[in-house]
Amino acid sequence: MKTIANCRWYVVALLFTATAISYIDRQNLAVIAPMLRDELGISNSGYAQILTSFLLAYTVMQAFTGWLIDKLGTRNGFALIMLWWSVAAMLHAFGDSVVSFSIYRFLLGAGEAGSWAACVKAVSEWFPKKERGIANALWGVGTSAGLVISVPIVAWLALVLGWQYSFVATGLSGFVWLFIWMRFYRLPEEHLAISARELKHIQDGQGLDPENKQLKIPFFSLLKSRNVWAVILARVLADPCSWFYHFWIPEFLKTTAGFSVADIGKYAWIPFLTQGIGILLGGLLSDWLYRRGMKIISARFTVMFVGMLCMCCGLLAAFEFNIVIVFFAISTATFGFGLWAPNMMTLCGEAFPRHVVGSVTGLSGMGAGFGGMAFTLLTGWTLDNFGYSPVLMAAGIIPILAVLVLYFLFDRRLAEDISNGRQSSLFPG
Numbered sequence: 001m002k003t004i005a006n007c008r009w010y011v012v013a014l015l016f017t018a019t020a021i022s023y024i025d026r027q028n029l030a031v032i033a034p035m036l037r038d039e040l041g042i043s044n045s046g047y048a049q050i051l052t053s054f055l056l057a058y059t060v061m062q063a064f065t066g067w068l069i070d071k072l073g074t075r076n077g078f079a080l081i082m083l084w085w086s087v088a089a090m091l092h093a094f095g096d097s098v099v100s101f102s103i104y105r106f107l108l109g110a111g112e113a114g115s116w117a118a119c120v121k122a123v124s125e126w127f128p129k130k131e132r133g134i135a136n137a138l139w140g141v142g143t144s145a146g147l148v149i150s151v152p153i154v155a156w157l158a159l160v161l162g163w164q165y166s167f168v169a170t171g172l173s174g175f176v177w178l179f180i181w182m183r184f185y186r187l188p189e190e191h192l193a194i195s196a197r198e199l200k201h202i203q204d205g206q207g208l209d210p211e212n213k214q215l216k217i218p219f220f221s222l223l224k225s226r227n228v229w230a231v232i233l234a235r236v237l238a239d240p241c242s243w244f245y246h247f248w249i250p251e252f253l254k255t256t257a258g259f260s261v262a263d264i265g266k267y268a269w270i271p272f273l274t275q276g277i278g279i280l281l282g283g284l285l286s287d288w289l290y291r292r293g294m295k296i297i298s299a300r301f302t303v304m305f306v307g308m309l310c311m312c313c314g315l316l317a318a319f320e321f322n323i324v325i326v327f328f329a330i331s332t333a334t335f336g337f338g339l340w341a342p343n344m345m346t347l348c349g350e351a352f353p354r355h356v357v358g359s360v361t362g363l364s365g366m367g368a369g370f371g372g373m374a375f376t377l378l379t380g381w382t383l384d385n386f387g388y389s390p391v392l393m394a395a396g397i398i399p400i401l402a403v404l405v406l407y408f409l410f411d412r413r414l415a416e417d418i419s420n421g422r423q424s425s426l427f428p429g
Contacts (some may be wrong), residue, residue, distance in 0.1 A: 004193040005111040006203065008126045008135075014184065015119045015139035017177055018082065022112050023146025024154075025089040029105070031154040031264065032163045034254045036101075043250075046098045047378025049313050051058075051247050052373050055104035057109030059369025062086060065114025066362015070355060075185045077358075078118040079178055085111025086174030092167035113369075117361040124349040124357050126188055127154025128202055129296060129419065130287060132349060137283020137342035143164065144276025144338070146196065147246065148269040155265030172307060227351060228360055230410035231347055232367035235344065237402035239368035240375035241311060242337040245271060245330060252388060257323050267327075272310045274331040278338020282307065284377050297415045300343040301406065308399040315396030318389045333396070351415035 029036075033047060040095035042050075067140030088107035095101040115221035119139050150170070157166040188202050222228050241369055250269050259267070271333060282303050289299035317326045348361045379391050393394045 002193065003195050004196075005195070007191060007194045007198060009186070011122060011126050011185065012135050012138045014177070014181055015122055016033045016142040016145070017144030018078070018181070019115065019119060019139050020146035020149065021082075021170070021173050021177060022115050023143050024150040024173070025085060025108060026112065027147050027246065028089070028103070028154050028166055028170055029092070030250055031151055032158045032166065033250055034264070035163060036157060040097065042098055044383045047251070048376050049098060049378050050101045050105055050107075051380075052104035054109040055243075055369050055373040055376060057106040058113045058375060059109075059366050061110045061113035062117070062362040062369055063363035065357070065359040066117040066360070066364070066365070067364075069117050074118055074122045074125060074187075075182070078122075079182055081111050081114040081118070082174050082178050082181070083111075086171050086178070088171075089174070090168050090171030090426070092171075093164040113365065114358075114362070116288035117137070117358040118367060120345045120349045121358045122185075123346075124354055126202060129152055129350065130290060132346050133285075133287035133300070133342065136346045136349070137279050137281075140283070140338075140342040140345065141276045141278040143341070144272045144279060147272030148276065151250075151269040151272070152265045154381065155262065159262070174259065175410070221412040222356060222359060222363060226362060226409055227411055227415060230406055231344070231348060231351075231360065233405045234373035234402045235364045235368035237398050237405065238308065238311075238337070238340060238344075240273075240372040241307045241314075241398055242334065242341075243372045244375060244379060244391065244395050245314075246335055247376065248391075249330065252350040256326075256388065260352070266312075269417035271325060271331045271334040274411075275338040278307065278335035279311075279342050280338075282339035283342040283346070287344070295412075295416055296419050297347070297412045298351075299394045301412070302346050304340045304343045304347075305403050305407070307336040307339030307341075308403045310339065311399040312396050314334075315393060318392035318396065336399070347415075350419045353418060 002328045013327070029050070036042065037047060065077075065081060068080070071077070072080070085108055088104060088111055091104045091107065094103055095290045101278050120136065123132055123135045123139070154166045154170070157163075157169060186192075188199055249271060250259075250264045253264055253268060253355070286299045286303045289302060290296050294302070313329050316329035317333075323327075344364075345361070348364060375394075382391050
């Protein structure tokens with residue numbers, strides 16, 4: 001294999017594509033939900049049950065798939081979960097009831113549960129610290145790219161060919177990615193296409209890696225660390241608010257503004273685009289702050305806190321303003337989550353020993369999933385009884401709690417020591 005300049009950025013391109021595919025697969029249902037609900041007579045509570053089936057599997061499998069990524073390695077672990085969720089996505093074409101869609105969503109969630117852990121681990125393997133923020137941001141933009149792309153494409157496929165074909169088409173894309181991934185991805189020191197100069201750049205910039213100088217931390221011992229719990233609880237509070245916008249925006253527009261499926265295809269991608277802009281800026285800004293002399297963990301925290309404040313703007317959507325103001329409020333909220341997300345993933349890759357990065361990311365994702373399930377079920381019940389206003393108000397207030405958890409519970413000094421190689425354990429002393 002010929003040497004490839006800047007090989008690490010090709011790795012990011014693969015991570016970006018995988019993330020986009022995962023969000024296209026999961027957002028497919030939300031785009032065609034108005035059509036399916038009319039055809040199958042599904043209530044808000046029934047739709048919430050289908051969504052919760054995805055979140056249940058996504059939740060309970062996060063810790064397992066994170067461990068699996070650490071056990072099998074990034075290359076084989078990512079390949080396995082991509083194969084699983086691509087098949088599950090295609091099975092949705094056979095859905096005909098709340099029960100069948102719930103089963104297929106459960107299978108999809110089980111496969112996609114390990115995606116973020118695999119991406120975070122790949123970045124920790126391929127990038128020096130000063131580039132991890134932007135690297136995580138770039139693959140993180142895949143979430144928004146998938147959401148933006150899925151809205152018009154899925155709407156078009158559903159209207160022209162039928163909703164079944166939208167699931168088949170999006171599921172097939174995963175097999176194309178899988179072929180490329182298995183041919184290209186290796187660890188930097190094993191990759192035949194990396195130059196000696198780039199390998200030195202990566203290794204010199206990762207700091208002292210105590211991975212081979214420490215006792216391995218048993219999986220369940222991670223739950224004794226306050227920093228692990230800080231990350232888990234912060235995601236319990238922040239992520240469900242973002243998922244609410246992902247899952248319910250098409251239905252919200254149909255119910256409150258009378259949007260058709262075609263209208264949803266034209267406009268519902270806007271909040272997802274602003275989230276992508278936030279993700280990109282989030283990574284760039286925190287890396288810039290670090291290069292300007294701020295401590296690495298403090299740089300990540302600063303941008304994350306600003307992001308949670310932006311999410312509070314979603315409160316405006318709870319009131320009967322013009323649809324333009326409502327779009328602005330929701331788009332600002334998703335932009336704020338964009339600032340938060342890549343830095344949370346980078347934090348998981350920097351504040352913990354490398355051999356547990358996948359496990360910590362998985363545990364935090366499991367916490368996010370439990371929070372998402374509870375929030376989604378409450379959303380369905382609240383919409384059937386009280387409408388959107390209480391849910392939108394909650395989504396605008398809860399992010400402040402995520403900030404407070406990180407501020408008071410997370411030990412930044414310990415995290416800085418681990419990041420700089422001065423500490424090899426999650427526990428002080």
